[in-house]
Amino acid sequence: MNDTIPVRILVVEDLAAQAELARIFLTGLGYEVRTAGTAGLAYEIALEWQPDGLLLDLELPDYNGLELLKKLREAGNDAVVVVVTATASMELAKQAIRAGAEDYVVKPYNRDRLGVTLRNAIDKRSIDHQRRHLETALVHTQTRLVAAEAKLERKTYAGFIGASAAMRAVYDTLQGVAASKASVFITGENGTGKELAAEALHKMSPRANKQFVPLNCGAIPRDLLESEVFGHVKGAFTGATSDRVGAARLAEGGTLFLDEIGEMPIEMQVKLLRFVQTGTYSPVGSSKLEKGDVRFVCATNRDPLLEVESGRFREDLYYRLYVVPVELPPLRERDEDVLLIARHFLTQFAAEERKRFKGFSPQAEAQLMAYPWPGNVRQLQNVVRNIVVLHDAAQVELEMLPPPVYRPGMRPAPPRVIAPSPPPVAEAAPEAAPPPEIPEPSRPAPMVSQIVARPAVPVVDPQTEILPLAEMERRMVLAALTRCDLDIPRAAAMLQINPSTVYRKVGQWRKEGKLPEGFRI
């Protein structure tokens, strides 16, 4: 109760003497009092005057007090109600309490009795309100605490696996920017998951029910890029035998992911700039402007500012697209994420290949942690698949790690002082194993100095030279791997064979010394 503002009490009583007696008592006790002789009048006053409490006689001329109480509650009025009752209507008073009245007072009552009953009822309500307020605040605090703890302990997010501080910062940025239409510029070395980040942004955005259209600017011939982005009309160029819808149209209302944007030719950058600025574009061969509503997410493994300074990337386009930067950390800077990811892939591939692997030995884990992973998650993925394909045991031993992660005779990294190797991620949370971390397609040029230059493998022209079929096959596979930046799953997809086959063959060639020196796979 407030000590400075008088508490308002509405006396609902049809007998004038009773109403006056209550009014006198309550006024004497410091309350501000109004009276109503009918339920209808009481309802109007209660809604307009908003009393703190009602002293309510149940027998009223128009309709009874229970009905009035119900109507008030339905109207959102939560005034404290104390029912006045004669002994004969005690049962009715109890009904009223069940209907939401706080207490009742039996006639005849004196001033003190009435005052105590009313004060207790109001105090009880006030305490209830405070308790509910505190309970609500407590629930909110607990919810925030749980969310904060979950955030701190988060090991997976939107397809990513990782609990390192660097990745948690990425998760926070993705979470924060997902709902916006702001352009996002993702940077990071190859294999860090740039396309995964772009897809995560799309899936968490209000545009999730529309298309996510990825376009690798580095993989599309320069002459075709404009058509791929904006589409073309029939006859626009040789071979344009019909109208074709471009990525901009496909991504209408959704997200257009321009991967390897640094590879986009400068003349195409001008056209993209116009689309970003005005939201309009023209399909190739058409003079008609079309409107497009897309969210731009771009990615590159280069330093975009250096590209601008070198003149390879337009500065105005850079500022249009580089609104929210997201930098994906290389695996070597992600602490124990290496092990989380390795365990995840081990579980996944062991299930796929029907192998027994359940974890890594401490020595193997130490070596995985010590290795710098220039190819990032993709390289780790390949290494784990290699191990699973070529071996079968309860745990991965140090000797099973392929070069360059470990070579026989190499001084192994000291074992990490850790608790026994935890079960793989999928075993720890079998009900919701996180989806695999799928890195973005690689670009042809190596991006970090740690990758040793690979020798070109001469591919034989069968028209001019005939070699044993096995050798022809070896050269073809190695050539495909070279073209795919040693990305075995990608090379296997292009060769239309199972990745396991490539792993087996590579392992065999390594044993036979038929793997070129530069092939650190």
Add this chain to the structure above:
Amino acid sequence: MALDPDFAAELARELQPADYIAVLKLFREDMLRLVGVIEKAAAANDTVGLRAAAHGLAGAAGSMGAARLEAACQIAMSRHEVIPDLGVAAAEIRKLATAVLADIEHAIARAEAA
């Protein structure tokens, strides 16, 4: 006495004299109005109307220390199923109310004199 003197004295102590007189006068009006309603209901064999008015008067009488009138009203409420009793009950209530009225007038006069 139709009004409990102890009860009346306590009420007089709790209220300012003017308020005490005002409450007595209002009770007098309520009582006479409700007795009239009870008599009309009895004459019309309106058990529901009689019960409602008797209920109101019982509460009011109890609040003013008119215990016998309160009891008569409660009896009337409990006998409403027996039609011949309505008239008897109304007559009893009238008789007791008349006695209460006399006490009220006396109390008012005494309070005003004080």
